Amino acid sequence: MAINDSPSTLVAPSTSTPTQDNAPTPASTSNRDNAPSPHTSTQDTSPNFTVKDGLAKMFKGGVIMDVVNADQARIAEEAGACAVMALERVPADIRAQGGVARMSDPQLVTEIMDAVTIPVMAKARIGHFVECQILQELGVDYIDESEVLTPADNAFHVEKHAFRTPFVCGCRGLGEALRRIDEGAAMIRTKGEAGTGDVVEAVRHMRTVTTEINKARGMSDMELRGYAKELNAPFRLLKETAQLGRLPVVNFAAGGVATPADAALMMQLGCDGVFVGSGIFKSGNAAKRAKAIVQAVTHFKDPAVLAEVSGGLGEAMVGLNVGRMAEGEKMAGRGW
Amino acid sequence: MMSDKMALDVHNHQMTRNIVVGVLALQGAFYEHLKLLQRAFREVAIGQDEGWEFVEVRTAQELERCDALIIPGGESTTVSLVAARSNLLEPLRDFVKVRRRPTWGTCAGLILLAESANRTKKGGQELIGGLDVRVNRNYFGRQTESFEAELALPFLGTKDGRGDVKPFNGIFIRAPVVEKILPVIRGEQASERAIDETVIAPSRSPEGEMNEQVLRPVEVMATLPGRSRTLKKHVAATGLEDEAGDIIAVKQGNVFGTSFHPELTEDARIHVWWLQQVKDMTQHEEKSRFP
Numbered sequence: 001m002a003i004n005d006s007p008s009t010l011v012a013p014s015t016s017t018p019t020q021d022n023a024p025t026p027a028s029t030s031n032r033d034n035a036p037s038p039h040t041s042t043q044d045t046s047p048n049f050t051v052k053d054g055l056a057k058m059f060k061g062g063v064i065m066d067v068v069n070a071d072q073a074r075i076a077e078e079a080g081a082c083a084v085m086a087l088e089r090v091p092a093d094i095r096a097q098g099g100v101a102r103m104s105d106p107q108l109v110t111e112i113m114d115a116v117t118i119p120v121m122a123k124a125r126i127g128h129f130v131e132c133q134i135l136q137e138l139g140v141d142y143i144d145e146s147e148v149l150t151p152a153d154n155a156f157h158v159e160k161h162a163f164r165t166p167f168v169c170g171c172r173g174l175g176e177a178l179r180r181i182d183e184g185a186a187m188i189r190t191k192g193e194a195g196t197g198d199v200v201e202a203v204r205h206m207r208t209v210t211t212e213i214n215k216a217r218g219m220s221d222m223e224l225r226g227y228a229k230e231l232n233a234p235f236r237l238l239k240e241t242a243q244l245g246r247l248p249v250v251n252f253a254a255g256g257v258a259t260p261a262d263a264a265l266m267m268q269l270g271c272d273g274v275f276v277g278s279g280i281f282k283s284g285n286a287a288k289r290a291k292a293i294v295q296a297v298t299h300f301k302d303p304a305v306l307a308e309v310s311g312g313l314g315e316a317m318v319g320l321n322v323g324r325m326a327e328g329e330k331m332a333g334r335g336w
Numbered sequence: 337m338m339s340d341k342m343a344l345d346v347h348n349h350q351m352t353r354n355i356v357v358g359v360l361a362l363q364g365a366f367y368e369h370l371k372l373l374q375r376a377f378r379e380v381a382i383g384q385d386e387g388w389e390f391v392e393v394r395t396a397q398e399l400e401r402c403d404a405l406i407i408p409g410g411e412s413t414t415v416s417l418v419a420a421r422s423n424l425l426e427p428l429r430d431f432v433k434v435r436r437r438p439t440w441g442t443c444a445g446l447i448l449l450a451e452s453a454n455r456t457k458k459g460g461q462e463l464i465g466g467l468d469v470r471v472n473r474n475y476f477g478r479q480t481e482s483f484e485a486e487l488a489l490p491f492l493g494t495k496d497g498r499g500d501v502k503p504f505n506g507i508f509i510r511a512p513v514v515e516k517i518l519p520v521i522r523g524e525q526a527s528e529r530a531i532d533e534t535v536i537a538p539s540r541s542p543e544g545e546m547n548e549q550v551l552r553p554v555e556v557m558a559t560l561p562g563r564s565r566t567l568k569k570h571v572a573a574t575g576l577e578d579e580a581g582d583i584i585a586v587k588q589g590n591v592f593g594t595s596f597h598p599e600l601t602e603d604a605r606i607h608v609w610w611l612q613q614v615k616d617m618t619q620h621e622e623k624s625r626f627p
Contacts (some may be wrong), residue, residue: 016513024539038430048483048484050507050600051479051482051483051484051507051509053511054482054509054597054600055482055509057364057365057368057409057600058364058365058409058410058411058443058444058509058510059411060363060364060365060366060367060410061361061362061363061364061366061410062363062364062410062411062414064432072582077413077457078417078459079417080413080414080418080421081365081414081418082363082364082410082414083411115458116457116459117413117455117457117473117480118411118413118414118472118541119411119478119510136480138461139478139480140478140479141478141479141480141510142479164480165479165480166479204539291421294414294417294418295418295421295422297363298362298394298418298422299394299422302394305471
C-alpha cells in the first residue's frame with residue numbers, strides 16, 4: 001500500500017518519539033523568535049515555534065479552502081473545513097484575468113474573520129514583508145507566502161521567524177521546503193499548479209519530496225553535507241529530516257486538487273492534509289463538493305467511503321491541462 | 337498519517353484481554369496522542385499485568401472495540417461535522433454517556449465533551465457531552481494569542497504522595513477554557529439552553545450499573561491563574577464567571593478534559609496518569625460485570 005512508503009509514516013517503535021529527542025528541532029529555532037524584532041511591536045508574547053507548529057498540527061487530517069467572501073467562508077465552515085484561506089480571487093481567476101495579484105483588501109479579510117469561528121489564513125506576495133505585517137496586524141491565524149500572487153521580490157522570501165503569526169509556504173522539492181523552514185515557515189505545502197484543477201504537479205512535488213527524503217535517510221553526515229549543497233538546503237535541517245524520515249513540519253498538498261479522489265490520493269502519498277483552492281467554488285455544487293472532500297480526507301484509506309462521496313457532485317471545475325501549458329504560465333516556478 | 341502498523345499490539349498477554357485505547361482520528365493531532373500513549377506505555381511499563389492496544393478510530397466499528405478513548409485537538413467544528421456525517425456522533429454519545437467509558441478530550445476534545453459551549457460557529461455545533469461544564473470555545477483568542485505556560489498539575493503528584501511536582505509545559509493553541517461548572521443534574525442542561533449563543537449536548541441515560549457515575553461532581557483538576565486579565569482586551573464580553581483563575585482541566589466520573597495540548601509535548605506524565613485511571617476503571621467495570 002502506498003501509505004507505507006510515505007514520509008510521514010512514523011511507525012517504527014524506535015523512531016516513535018523523534019521530534020524532540022535526538023535532533024535539533026524546529027523548536028530550536030525559537031531563540032531567534034525571541035530576539036527583538038523590527039517587524040513586531042509586541043514584546044511580551046514572544047512568538048514561539050512550538051505554538052506555530054502546534055496550530056499546523058491541529059490542521060492535520062483536514063481541508064483548508066480558498067474563499068473570496070464571507071458567504072463562501074460560511075459554506076466552507078459548514079462543510080467542515082478546518083480553516084479557510086481568504087483571498088480576492090481564486091487562482092483560476094487570477095490565471096484567467098492576469099494582472100498583478102496582491103494581498104487581499106484588509107476589509108475583506110476582516111469580514112471573513114468575522115463570519116467564521118474556524119482559523120483564517122491569508123496570502124501575501126513572496127518577499128512582501130509589509131503585506132505580512134498588515135496581515136499579522138489584522139490577526140489572521142496563518143500567512144501563506146504564496147507563489148499564486150505575483151512575487152514582490154525576485155531574490156528573497158520573507159524572514160518569517162520574527163512574526164508572531166505563523167507562515168505556510170509552497171515547495172516543489174525538499175531543498176525548497178527546507179529553505180522555507182529555515183526562514184521560519186512552520187508549515188509546508190506542495191506548490192502543485194494552482195488554478196488548474198490538474199493534480200499532476202502536486203503529485204510530482206510530493207513524490208519529489210518523498211524521494212529526496214528517502215535518499216537522505218541512509219546518508220552519513222559527510223554525504224548529507226554534499227547532498228545539502230546539491231539541494232541548496234541547510235545541513236542542520238536536512239539532517240533532522242533524514243532522522244525523522246519526514247519533513248520536520250506539517251506538510252499539506254496544494255495546487256490542483258479538484259475531487260475527493262484527488263484529495264485522498266495526496267493523503268495516501270503521505271500528505272498531512274489538503275488545501276483546495278479553485279476546485280470547490282469553481283465547481284457546480286460547491287457545498288456538496290466541499291463536504292465530500294472533507295469526508296475523503298478523513299476516510300482517505302477507505303475506498304467504500306470514497307466511492308460514496310464521489311458520486312453525484314455535479315460539474316468539477318473545468319480545468320487546464322498542465323502538460324499543455326507554457327513554462328511562463330506556470331506559477332510553481334515562482335520562489336527562490 | 338500512519339500505517340496500520342501504528343495500531344500495534346503493544347503487549348499481547350495470553351491470559352487477559354487487551355485494554356484497547358482508541359484515539360478519534362477524524363481530524364487533528366491524533367497521531368501525536370498515539371505517539372505519547374506508546375511512550376507512556378514504554379516508559380512506565382504500565383502494562384506489566386495486561387496487554388494494551390492503541391488504535392485509530394474513524395468508524396463506529398472501530399469505536400466498538402475500545403475500552404477508552406482520546407478525543408484529540410483539532411478543529412472542533414470539523415470533528416463534530418465529520419463525526420455526524422460518519423455516523424459516529426450517536427455511538428460517541430453512547431460510549432461516553434451511556435456506557436460511561438473512560439474518555440479524555442484535549443482542546444477541541446474538551447469542547448466536544450462539554451454539556452454546554454459558547455462562541456461556536458453560527459447555528460451552533462453538535463456536542464457529545466459528558467462533562468457538566470460550560471466551555472468558552474475560543475476564550476484565549478486567535479493564533480497570535482496562543483501561548484505556552486508552566487502549569488502546576490497537582491494530580492500528577494498524588495500517586496506517590498510527593499508534594500513537589502515538576503511543572504508541565506502547557507501549550508494553548510486558540511484554546512478554550514471551562515467558563516463555568518454547571519450543577520450536576522440528570523438530563524440535559526436546560527438552563528444553559530436559554531443563554532444566547534450557547535449550545536448544549538442532548539441527554540442520554542447511562543446503563544444500569546453505570547448510573548451512580550452520573551451524579552459524580554465535576555472536579556477542577558488545574559487552573560491557570562492570572563492569564564485572563566492580560567487577555568481581556570481580546571476576549572469578547574461573554575460574561576466570564578470565574579475571575580479567580582481559568583479552569584483548564586476538569587474531571588467528572590469517567591470523563592477528563594484539558595484545554596491545553598499534552599500531545600504537543602514529549603512529556604507523557606498526563607498520559608501515564610490517565611492510562612492508570614483507564615486501567616482502574618476498566619478493571620472495576622469488569623469486576624462488577626463478572627464478579
